[in-house]
Amino acid sequence: MNPATLIPAADALTAHWGWFQFLLMLTFPLHLFAMNALLGTALTAFIAHLFPDRAHRELSHELAKSLPFLVAFTVNLGVAPLLFVNVLYGHLLYSSTVLMGLFWLAVIPLLIIAYYLAYIYDFSFKRLGNLAMFIVLVVLVLLMGVGFIFSNNMTMMISPASWTRWFATPGGTLLNLSDPTLLARYLHMMTGALAVGGLFVALYASTRLQHDAETAEIGTRFGMQLFSWLTLLQVLVGTWFLLRLPAGVMKRFMGGDSLSTVLFAAGVILALATLVTGFKRMVLPTLWLTLALVYVMSFMRDSVRTGYLVPYFDITKVPVNVQWSPLVFFLVTLVAGIAVVIWMLAQLMNTKKAC
Amino acid sequence: MNYPVWFVPTFGGGLLIALVAIVHVFVSHFAVGGGLYLVMAERKAIKEKSQAIMDFVKKHTKFFMLLTMVFGGLTGVAIWFVISLIHPAATSLLIHTFVFGWAAEWVFFLVEIVALFVYFYAFGKMDDRTHQTIGWIYFGAAWMSLFLINGIIDFMLTPGTWISNSSFWSGFFNPTFWPSLFFRSFMSFMLAGCYGFLTATFLKDEAARHRMIRYSGVWALVSLILSVPAGWWYISVLPDKARSLVSGASPTIARAATVGAFSLAALAGLVMVLILLHPGARTRTLTVVVMIAAMGYLGAFEWTREAARRPYVINAVMYSNGILKSEVERINREGFLKNAKWVQHKEITEANQLEAGRELFLHQCFACHTVAGFNNDIINRTKSMSYGAMRKYLTSIHEKRYFMPPFVGNETELKALAAYLTAGLHKKPLTDDGGAAGDRGRVLYEENCAACHSADSIKPKIKGWDLAKVRAALDKLPALNPAMPEYNAPAPDKEAVSGYLFSLNNPGAGPPPKAQGATLYEENCAACHSLDQIKPKMVGWSKEKIRSALDKLSALNPAMPDYSGTAAEKDFLADYLVTQTGGAP
Numbered sequence: 001m002n003p004a005t006l007i008p009a010a011d012a013l014t015a016h017w018g019w020f021q022f023l024l025m026l027t028f029p030l031h032l033f034a035m036n037a038l039l040g041t042a043l044t045a046f047i048a049h050l051f052p053d054r055a056h057r058e059l060s061h062e063l064a065k066s067l068p069f070l071v072a073f074t075v076n077l078g079v080a081p082l083l084f085v086n087v088l089y090g091h092l093l094y095s096s097t098v099l100m101g102l103f104w105l106a107v108i109p110l111l112i113i114a115y116y117l118a119y120i121y122d123f124s125f126k127r128l129g130n131l132a133m134f135i136v137l138v139v140l141v142l143l144m145g146v147g148f149i150f151s152n153n154m155t156m157m158i159s160p161a162s163w164t165r166w167f168a169t170p171g172g173t174l175l176n177l178s179d180p181t182l183l184a185r186y187l188h189m190m191t192g193a194l195a196v197g198g199l200f201v202a203l204y205a206s207t208r209l210q211h212d213a214e215t216a217e218i219g220t221r222f223g224m225q226l227f228s229w230l231t232l233l234q235v236l237v238g239t240w241f242l243l244r245l246p247a248g249v250m251k252r253f254m255g256g257d258s259l260s261t262v263l264f265a266a267g268v269i270l271a272l273a274t275l276v277t278g279f280k281r282m283v284l285p286t287l288w289l290t291l292a293l294v295y296v297m298s299f300m301r302d303s304v305r306t307g308y309l310v311p312y313f314d315i316t317k318v319p320v321n322v323q324w325s326p327l328v329f330f331l332v333t334l335v336a337g338i339a340v341v342i343w344m345l346a347q348l349m350n351t352k353k354a355c
Numbered sequence: 356m357n358y359p360v361w362f363v364p365t366f367g368g369g370l371l372i373a374l375v376a377i378v379h380v381f382v383s384h385f386a387v388g389g390g391l392y393l394v395m396a397e398r399k400a401i402k403e404k405s406q407a408i409m410d411f412v413k414k415h416t417k418f419f420m421l422l423t424m425v426f427g428g429l430t431g432v433a434i435w436f437v438i439s440l441i442h443p444a445a446t447s448l449l450i451h452t453f454v455f456g457w458a459a460e461w462v463f464f465l466v467e468i469v470a471l472f473v474y475f476y477a478f479g480k481m482d483d484r485t486h487q488t489i490g491w492i493y494f495g496a497a498w499m500s501l502f503l504i505n506g507i508i509d510f511m512l513t514p515g516t517w518i519s520n521s522s523f524w525s526g527f528f529n530p531t532f533w534p535s536l537f538f539r540s541f542m543s544f545m546l547a548g549c550y551g552f553l554t555a556t557f558l559k560d561e562a563a564r565h566r567m568i569r570y571s572g573v574w575a576l577v578s579l580i581l582s583v584p585a586g587w588w589y590i591s592v593l594p595d596k597a598r599s600l601v602s603g604a605s606p607t608i609a610r611a612a613t614v615g616a617f618s619l620a621a622l623a624g625l626v627m628v629l630i631l632l633h634p635g636a637r638t639r640t641l642t643v644v645v646m647i648a649a650m651g652y653l654g655a656f657e658w659t660r661e662a663a664r665r666p667y668v669i670n671a672v673m674y675s676n677g678i679l680k681s682e683v684e685r686i687n688r689e690g691f692l693k694n695a696k697w698v699q700h701k702e703i704t705e706a707n708q709l710e711a712g713r714e715l716f717l718h719q720c721f722a723c724h725t726v727a728g729f730n731n732d733i734i735n736r737t738k739s740m741s742y743g744a745m746r747k748y749l750t751s752i753h754e755k756r757y758f759m760p761p762f763v764g765n766e767t768e769l770k771a772l773a774a775y776l777t778a779g780l781h782k783k784p785l786t787d788d789g790g791a792a793g794d795r796g797r798v799l800y801e802e803n804c805a806a807c808h809s810a811d812s813i814k815p816k817i818k819g820w821d822l823a824k825v826r827a828a829l830d831k832l833p834a835l836n837p838a839m840p841e842y843n844a845p846a847p848d849k850e851a852v853s854g855y856l857f858s859l860n861n862p863g864a865g866p867p868p869k870a871q872g873a874t875l876y877e878e879n880c881a882a883c884h885s886l887d888q889i890k891p892k893m894v895g896w897s898k899e900k901i902r903s904a905l906d907k908l909s910a911l912n913p914a915m916p917d918y919s920g921t922a923a924e925k926d927f928l929a930d931y932l933v934t935q936t937g938g939a940p
Contacts, residue, residue: 008357011451072468080461086450094443101361101440108433115425170362326455326523337462341469348473351481
């Protein structure tokens with residue numbers, strides 16, 4: 001069976017596809033930042049439990065306070081890119097979603113459990129004693145499990161060749177385990193996430209924990225080490241992932257597609273630069289470089305998807321029936337919403353200063 | 356047909372959607388109304404300078420945050436996950452149509468999160484005025500989320516002029532938008548009152564507890580009263596078909612409506628008891644009952660709304676099984692399997708008939724019917740139908756029972772589906788006669804009634820009825836039970852069915868002559884002559900003349916074969932024809 005015959009027809013767009021692509025590429029890295037901070041915070045909080053002294057315990061406690069926020073913003077900032085992916089690639093995504101329906105739905109209970117555990121970890125930190133360490137470990141494992149489910153769906157949606165398995169197994173119990181890139185891709189994502197998460201911990205410790213110099217110092221040092229060593233490891237994992245990609249897709253980064261090649265070069269340079277600043281424990285320079293790096297990586301990820309879909313789908317061929325007013329309505333809402341958020345955060349800062 | 360189907364035979368997707376949706380609806384409405392409750396209660400505490408009430412509001416905020424932000428937020432995402440899994444085609448249509456509505460809702464979701472965090476973590480640390488403003492911002496953003504999603508949900512029930520102009524705003528401000536917005540807003544305030552009860556019972560300060568229970572009670576009662584006319588307005592703007600489903604033509608809606616009405620009454624009563632009585636020690640049990648009643652009321656409304664758009668997932672646009680109404684004619688012409696993506700049998704042969712039938716079932720019926728599961732079990736529904744009856748039933752399934760989508764496909768495909776539903780599921784023979792000659796009543800019964808009533812289930816209900824009563828009942832089925840459709844069949848068919856039904860409790864009775872005559876006519880003559888055709892030819896013929904003609908058909912017209920029936924059968928046939936043509940008996 002020719003897998004291309006399984007691909008559903010894409011519905012018409014209400015704006016030029018470039019708008020959705022722009023919004024997707026704008027919001028997806030935001031989700032990544034929150035998700036990375038979440039994973040890195042959970043990992044650091046767990047590791048800090050392994051040291052019995054006061055400052056390490058205090059670091060875990062301080063990080064515990066940020067976990068519920070990070071879960072909330074990871075979920076919220078995940079909604080927007082998932083929406084735009086639905087618009088651009090929904091016909092592919094829904095197909096693979098049905099194939100792995102049971103796992104896909106499992107994301108929700110896993111997240112709910114992780115979310116409540118994060119609150120328990122935060123609100124009952126002192127009462128939990130040594131149990132706290134295991135709770136935050138469970139949170140980390142659950143969240144990394146969610147990431148694995150996402151990696152499966154994101155790779156399966158771009159591989160229609162794997163879809164024919166549905167005829168024999170229609171119960172939503174399929175994963176994409178036989179995909180040679182799956183493990184490399186997942187580890188690439190997780191290594192990067194934990195590295196950037198380490199950077200977040202360093203930033204958090206160096207800016208928010210100044211009232212406790214020892215804890216701030218431990219947090220900053222530990223976060224930067226996590227970032228630097230994992231980024232070094234990423235050189236290996238990333239290369240492995242690159243080599244596992246189908247030849248046609250890999251070549252896009254080796255001159256086959258000029259934009260992808262430039263992105264790849266920029267990514268390598270930025271990564272090397274962050275290694276230098278990271279090992280030197282320069283938090284802010286590393287942060288700026290990493291912000292750029294995550295955007296570059298997101299664009300590379302998008303190029304991988306485009307490469308995979310070359311034989312199957314071309315977004316520029318999807319019919320468009322433009323309706324401007326809903327787009328304008330959204331943009332106005334977005335600007336107003338951001339303004340209100342900034343105002344509220346400013347009020348919060350004023351309150352804290354007053355305290 | 357465009358998408359694969361998540362096939363867990365015993366567990367229908369509809370049930371999953373209903374479960375997740377009702378849980379989410381209960382929390383998400385609270386997330387809206389609760390926001391208003393919080394600022395109003397905070398204002399009350401400020402005005403009355405009551406630290407006890409202020410402490411209560413702070414505690415309630417924590418409960419509110421943990422429930423709405425975590426559980427409410429994630430079950431909202433869950434609905435999205437579930438519908439894209441169960442109704443991928445409809446989800447795609449909705450997302451593509453309303454993407455910027457949803458995107459704007461995401462912005463409000465973001466504002467809600469930030470506002471609620473600030474409101475909770477700055478409680479008691481911020482000046483009252485700013486803190487109240489943050490509370491109002493939270494409520495405004497939450498209500499705007501409701502506003503936006505309300506437009507999209509109601510679009511599914513009443514797409515309005517969107518069908519002709521495809522405009523975002525026509526679909527959004529659809530005919531049920533405003534009544535539904537009012538109803539849901541009142542519903543959310545009512546729920547806020549109900550949750551307020553629950554947390555108020557934990558208040559240690561007795562005077563404050565009494566005050567907050569009363570305060571919550573007034574919230575719940577006033578909103579409840581206001582929700583009734585809004586609900587009535589909502590129903591009154593429904594399109595005819597949906598309204599007739601809501602007013603009883605669908606058995607499941609009728610059940611939901613009963614639950615809703617009882618819950619409403621119970622809720623109103625309990626809330627008044629809570630307000631009027633001085634809230635004593637037992638109020639916590641009572642508040643739990645109030646919550647359950649509120650859940651019943653709102654749940655019944657949601658269930659009714661979901662069910663009222665049947666057989667569509669987007670009313671008059673896309674059927675529950677993902678087939679676009681506008682495509683039905685073309686697919687009927689070209690064939691379903693040829694147009695479907697996720698099927699293996701593009702052509703039907705004798706060898707693959709059952710397998711192809713199974714694929715048709717999967718893509719056209721499984722959206723609502725489980726296989727041996729607990730919701731709309733197809734095995735149970737089809738057990739009393741023969742292959743012949745099933746074929747007939749499928750040809751007019753949507754006309755007979757409006758809330759079922761029509762079968763979409765060509766004749767061969769219809770046969771394959773009928774074969775799967777009878778031979779495949781029940782090992783029934785694939786013979787087409789539907790029963791022995793003279794059993795016309797039974798055949799008609801199977802075609803028209805057996806989908807809902809097996810002969811065994813109907814038998815005790817008509818015990819002691821005489822033939823005339825059975826016959827008369829067939830003329831007024833909806834009067835017997837609003838869920839039953841009218842049986843629009845010619846009189847002879849009704850006579851045959853009533854004869855069959857009568858014979859269930861009176862085995863020796865046999866079908867009445869008229870019914871037998873009708874059957875004989877159908878079987879022997881109708882292939883070439885419809886009644887309308889022969890009526891004018893036989894005007895004024897007496898029964899004797901007809902009876903004797905039946906002995907020499909080939910003499911009347913050499914193209915006609917002689918009728919080989921027995922003398923008694925010829926008598927029955929003559930009896931029948933003379934009543935049909937209006938001649939002298």
